[in-house]
Amino acid sequence: MTVDVHELQQAAATRDAADPLREYRSLFHGADDPASDVVSYLDGNSLGRPTIAATEAITAAVAQWSGRLIRGWDEQWMELPLTIGDRIGSVVLGAAAGQTTVGDSTTVLLYKLARGALAMRPGRTEIVLDTDNFPTDRYVLEGVANELGLDLRWITVDPASGVELDAAREAITERTALVVLSHVAYRSGYLADAEAITRVAHDAGALVLWDLCHSVGSVPIELDSWNVDFAVGCTYKYLNGGPGSPAFAYVAAEHLDVFRQPIQGWMGRRDPFEMGPGYVPAEGIRRVVSGTPAILGMVAMQSTIDLIERAGIGAVREKSVLLTEYLIDLTGELLPGVRIASPVGAERRGGHITLDHPAFRDVTQRLWARGVIPDFRAPQGLRLGPSPLSTSFAEALVGVRAIAEELGR
Structure with a gap:
């Protein structure tokens, strides 16, 4: 040729x-x-x-650390996971303020959201996911199912395609507690119909957790208007947060009052500096937080969020x-x-x-x-x-x- x-x-x-x-x-x-x-x-x-600009932001963060030392927590850092979370929500998730936070890895946040969601559907026995979902999703949900004595209902998919609406409709039943799927398939790039699949799940009384790792920042997302319950995604792909930059978690406002995540760290307590006995979850999306947020790990992504907003x-x-x-x-x-x-x-x-x-x-x-x-x-x-x-x-x-x-x- x-x-x-x-x-x-x-x-x-x-x-x-x-x-x-x-x-x-x-x-x-x-x-x-x-x-x-x-x-x-x-x-x-x-x-x-x-x-x-990320280089400049990291340099500025180190200068703040050097100059302000522990005062930086009161001046900015305590709120940064929520501040950046709101920016991600507004610019690339179609999410109103107060529903998104940054922190932990995708794997840890998947676990938190899945366990919290399943506790909201007592008596239901199945988790629906697909055979070609990203390995961490499959592994985490296998572990959660073992912990809670639940069954996994697998949607078998062609690796060159993804989860189609009819397949989801067939798999989701009155026994389904939670559906965990990727918006864009990691292998094929298949773009799932998130809005329609979420609707099917809700019609059956189930909750939905979407993995947005391969779509956030490259595909328009409208979590609020799609009535999505939970979502998680990484920030080092199209958000350019850098290797190991922390992931984000989204919890719909309607669920925040009852959502309880399983890793009850001090930063997610109602008043973390009270240092008192017993865990009472913070109000709003802060209850998803567990430990000290990785401040230097989350500053780089802000510049790309700004660029996406501008473009x-x-x-x-x-x-x-x-x-x-x-x-x-x-x-x-x-x-x-x-x-x-x-x-x-x-x-x-x-x-x-x-x-x-x-x-x-x-x-x-x-x-x-x-x-x-x-x-x-x-x-x-x-x-x-x-x-x-x-x-x-x-x-x-x-x-x-x-x-x-x-x-x-």
């Missing part, structure tokens, strides 16, 4: 010139750095690039769709024999795609060595996750061309 490389490069340059979000790329470290050894970063759905999540989603469509088109043109293991229709696709080929396990390491960074998902999937604010079309083309070269195309 003969490919006109110059023509492809010109077409990518034309796309970049027409991109209304092109100015944002320069706000990220390494995106246009000729000294960087990374020539194509296609793993924004695992770890986003740092913003330049608009609608524009971010439009760029994301164009990037993934472009990657799909390039796959068809440059990678014959490679299977697209993701939804082709944009209405059911999140912010990344997965390509399948038996050689990809070995190819991934060679790509990394030459500065092209996708990620591998067993058994033979190569995930391409462009980040709308920092990935250019030219960068995407460089990555797919490198994949073709490593496959000997």
